[in-house]
Amino acid sequence: MKPSCIVRSLSVLCVLQCLFGCNHFTGSKVPLYEADTIACDTSRTILVAYFSRSGNTRCIAETIAEQTGGTLFCVERATPYSDEFRKCADEAKEERDNDIRPLLAGKIEDFDRYDVIFVGCPVWWHTAPMPVWSFLENEGYDFTGKIVVPFCSYANMFPEETLLKIVELTPGSIHPRGLPVKERDTKEVKDWLRTIHIIE
Numbered sequence: 662m663k664p665s666c667i668v669r670s671l672s673v674l675c676v677l678q679c680l681f682g683c684n685h686f687t688g689s690k691v692p693l694y695e696a697d698t699i700a701c702d703t704s705r706t707i708l709v710a711y712f713s714r715s716g717n718t719r720c721i722a723e724t725i726a727e728q729t730g731g732t733l734f735c736v737e738r739a740t741p742y743s744d745e746f747r748k749c750a751d752e753a754k755e756e757r758d759n760d761i762r763p764l765l766a767g768k769i770e771d772f773d774r775y776d777v778i779f780v781g782c783p784v785w786w787h788t789a790p791m792p793v794w795s796f797l798e799n800e801g802y803d804f805t806g807k808i809v810v811p812f813c814s815y816a817n818m819f820p821e822e823t824l825l826k827i828v829e830l831t832p833g834s835i836h837p838r839g840l841p842v843k844e845r846d847t848k849e850v851k852d853w854l855r856t857i858h859i860i861e
């Protein structure tokens with residue numbers, strides 16, 4: 662191929678990438694939620710599981726529990742992260758970079774009775790904190806066939822990637838559209854719960 666053709670081909674590829682750019686997590690820009698596929702059924706039993714360091718995700722989780730009558734469950738690392746922000750950030754990055762699933766404290770005894778499980782966390786280093794990976798993969802909970810609804814709290818970046826990670830970690834579940842929340846701004850929670858047919 663002539664150099665000019667190679668340059669032209671690369672330019673076309675760049676334009677296509679800009680127009681339809683894929684994210685590097687899945688090759689898909691839009692997370693594959695099955696929004697609107699579930700009918701509203703208020704008899705469903707609901708669990709609201711969340712991980713939170715500084716309280717923002719907990720605040721969203723509490724709002725969801727209030728609106729839905731769901732039961733709250735806090736995902737906790739067996740050995741807590743440092744209280745010091747910098748040290749905590751380093752510990753979290755080390756875990757993420759090395760694909761570590763930290764041990765967790767606490768157990769949901771009656772997990773099987775829940776039909777809907779909200780799973781929420783802050784964005785940490787562009788994705789879900791590794792205790793959430795442990796919760797979804799290593800604790801022996803079977804999410805197959807359950808409705809798993811992701812939500813997250815973030816400061817600036819990567820909320821969709823974080824929601825998508827929760828979707829990816831529960832491949833056999835049904836996923837209504839998740840909710841990204843800037844810090845603890847819960848004003849959209851009620852409308853979102855209606856839109857995804859969890860409440861009427």
Ligand SMILES: Cc1cc2nc3c(=O)[nH]c(=O)nc-3n(C[C@H](O)[C@H](O)[C@H](O)COP(=O)(O)O)c2cc1C
Nearest residue numbers: 713714715716717718783784785786787816817818
């Ligand atoms: C270790 C660490 C990494 C973070 N990485 C991100 C990030 O990649 N993108 C972002 O928008 N916010 C990031 N944040 C900010 C948190 O997502 C944000 O403050 C969130 O609201 C905290 O929720 P929480 O109070 O439930 O812990 C990070 C915070 C920490 C502690």
